[in-house]
Amino acid sequence: MSDSAQPTGFVSLVSAGPxxxxxLTLKAARRLAEAEVVLFDDLASGPVLQQVGPGAELIAVGKRAGRPSAKQEHVNALLVSHAQAGRRVVRLKSGDAGIFGRLEEELLALTEAGIPFEIVPGVTSASAAAAAAGIPLTRRLTARRVQFVTGADVTGELPEDINWAAIADPAVTTVVFMGQRSFPKLAQGLRAHGLPGSTPALFAESVGHPDQRLLRTTVDELAQMMEGAQVVQPGLILYGPLAFGTGTAGKG
Ligand SMILES: C[S@@+](CC[C@H](N)C(=O)[O-])C[C@H]1O[C@@H](n2cnc3c(N)ncnc32)[C@H](O)[C@@H]1O
Structure with a gap:
């Protein structure tokens, strides 16, 4: 490198957990402490940001349903420009960075710009929700598969190309991300594809936050509850052969 060239920085795509x-993993906490710039999502704000060292620049680039948010291209451009200025950049993403988090777009932008990066995996809200409710995501005989699906496409509506046979499979634990608004319609489709409305369901809101709420119910009851409801907090819906009654975590 010539003396006048800027040293290339480094981007850590860090999972913030729920x-x-x-x-947070130890690695995530260390990256936050050492960062010079942190670009964080709405859902990756709050107490996790206390791990950021003094003097680091904090930039909110939140994307939250129904609220104004930074465009993905803008986030990509910020990542690239801060790294090109030679800084240690952390891109903090909620839950596990690789699950419904537009990670791929950011990796492509970094790769195209020739910027070195790493991905720091973490705790997805799906496993945190199951743990908070005291249940496993898989069960030895009754739920040999677990699937993570999205209840919203880019327009916020239920995706049109849903694999109904897969998501109405009664022998699977299904976790629906971003699915509160569309759940009544999803539940209708599930019933039409043979999943009983009495199938156990868990609604897990604000997992890992002081206002965490866990509701053990059924697919039908939850669909009724979600009809026309305002979505304010992040929430997950789990349904399938859930092991309610196994543990006592999160009761009350
Ligand atoms: C853009 S996705 C990101 C998911 C994230 N990468 C993960 O692994 O949890 C955002 C959705 O994840 C779910 N979510 C994220 N954090 C949550 C939390 N603390 N409690 C409940 N749901 C959460 C909600 O369904 C929310 O709409």
Whole structure:
């Protein structure tokens, strides 16, 4: 490198976990402490940001349903320009960075710009929700598969190309991300494809935050509850042969 060339920085794409700072990995906490710039999502704000060292620049680039948010191209451009200025950049993403988090777009932008990066995996809200409710995501005989699906496409509506046979499979634990608004329609489709409305369901809101709420119910009851409901907090819906009654975590 010539003396006048800027040293290339480095980008760590860091998983913030569901919100509880104790669910950050040690590596995530270290990257936050050493960062010079942190670009964070709305869902990756709050107490986890206390791990950021003094003097680091904090940039909110939140994308939250129904609220104004930074465009993906803008986030990509910020990542690239801060790294090209030779800085240690952390891109903090909620839950596990590789699950419904537009990670691929950011990796492509970094690769195209020739910027070195790493991905720091973490605790997805799906496993945090199951843990908070005291249930496993898989069960030895009754739920040999677990699937993570999205309840919203880019327009916020239920995706049109849903694999109904897969998501109405009664022998699977299904976790629906971003699915509160569309759940009544999803539940209708599930019933039409043979999944009983009495199938156990868990609604897990604000997992890992002080206002965490867990509701053990059924697919039908939850669909009724979600009809016309305002979505304010992040929430997950789990349904399938859930092991309610196994543990006592999160009761009350
Ligand atoms: C853009 S996705 C990101 C998912 C994230 N990468 C993960 O692994 O949890 C955002 C959705 O994840 C779910 N979510 C994220 N954090 C949550 C939390 N703390 N409690 C409940 N749901 C959460 C909600 O369904 C929310 O709409």
């Amino acid at each position: 919100g509880d700072p104790e669910l």
